[in-house]
Amino acid sequence: MTEKRAGFVALIGEPNAGKSTLLNRMVGAKVSIVTHKVQTTRARIRGVSIEGDAQIVFVDTPGLFRPRRRLDRAMVAAAWNGAADADVVVLLIEAHRGVTEGVEAIVEGLDERTKGRKVVLAVNKIDRVEAPVLLALTREMNERFNFAETFMISADKGHGVEDLKKWLANELPKGPWLYPEDQIADLPMRMIAAELTREKLTLRLHQELPYQLTVETEGWEERKDGSVKIDQIIYVVRDGHKGILLGKKGETIKSVSVAARAEMIEFLGRNVHLFLKIKVRPNWLDEAERYSEMGLNFSDGN
Numbered sequence: 001m002t003e004k005r006a007g008f009v010a011l012i013g014e015p016n017a018g019k020s021t022l023l024n025r026m027v028g029a030k031v032s033i034v035t036h037k038v039q040t041t042r043a044r045i046r047g048v049s050i051e052g053d054a055q056i057v058f059v060d061t062p063g064l065f066r067p068r069r070r071l072d073r074a075m076v077a078a079a080w081n082g083a084a085d086a087d088v089v090v091l092l093i094e095a096h097r098g099v100t101e102g103v104e105a106i107v108e109g110l111d112e113r114t115k116g117r118k119v120v121l122a123v124n125k126i127d128r129v130e131a132p133v134l135l136a137l138t139r140e141m142n143e144r145f146n147f148a149e150t151f152m153i154s155a156d157k158g159h160g161v162e163d164l165k166k167w168l169a170n171e172l173p174k175g176p177w178l179y180p181e182d183q184i185a186d187l188p189m190r191m192i193a194a195e196l197t198r199e200k201l202t203l204r205l206h207q208e209l210p211y212q213l214t215v216e217t218e219g220w221e222e223r224k225d226g227s228v229k230i231d232q233i234i235y236v237v238r239d240g241h242k243g244i245l246l247g248k249k250g251e252t253i254k255s256v257s258v259a260a261r262a263e264m265i266e267f268l269g270r271n272v273h274l275f276l277k278i279k280v281r282p283n284w285l286d287e288a289e290r291y292s293e294m295g296l297n298f299s300d301g302n
């Protein structure tokens, strides 16, 4: 007789380690946004994956770094809470960057934050280094912390991901599945849609701007023809930012809209009419409502 298993696996690590890439690969769909920039993910995002009789709920988290702003603090708190709530924790590090100061700081906090839970080391981006580097890195990390297991993976290329998934499935407690069999995410559609727009903005804009804006889905209207009309607001902190977002003759916002809409159509499997509005809101980073819209706890930022 086979027995079902189910549980939570938190993915933690420095910003840019590849957590969201790994989550998407495990789930087989783009549930969490990915960019080459740090601090892309802002809240915990669950993606559901099935391996044999196990339902693995992967929890993508914001990167762990030394926070400065309220938003940063709320993000880091959300990440550590994700680790504390999980059955198993996977720490991702980047093979080519090795044991950075940031990794050291995370490892120092691991014992206290993951009490009793197994922590697995996943050395990611192995496609970027040679084998001897990996061996030295793995040895050094295992001297610093008692990892239950070490995996060498490339979340992007898929190397080692199946082994990691099988191992994780075996570690989960026995029990009924937590989500319906065909569910892959538990983020509301309106939030996924807002994230897709934020991804395109982050890719398109430079320097600090991506960190000073947020996107919210304001309207979601099902149309008779099966399509959906999505209205979103982009909050920025300065008038000048609005101008940059618009670009010459509105070209920048237009290209963001085209790219975001294409992904929404793919995700939803139906036609989308997307309308973006920019609002200057100097204090949005200190507004509780913006945090709850993002799935963050405002008071975590205190």
Ligand SMILES: Nc1nc2c(ncn2[C@@H]2O[C@H](COP(=O)(O)OP(=O)(O)OP(=O)(O)O)[C@@H](O)[C@H]2O)c(=O)[nH]1
Residues within 6 Å of the ligand: 013, 014, 015, 016, 017, 018, 019, 020, 021, 022, 033, 034, 035, 036, 037, 038, 039, 040, 041, 042, 061, 062, 063, 064, 124, 125, 126, 127, 128, 153, 154, 155, 156, 157
């Ligand atoms: N070469 C290589 N690049 C990778 C790999 N995995 C992820 N990346 C890239 O690393 C960058 C960051 O990936 P993300 O998945 O957004 O990283 P993250 O850990 O979620 O980052 P935050 O959300 O900012 O904490 C992206 O450009 C990815 O394409 C990998 O295995 N190899």
Ligand SMILES: [Mg+2]
Residues within 6 Å of the ligand: 019, 020, 021, 032, 033, 034, 040, 041, 060, 061, 062, 063
């Ligand atoms: Mg991420």
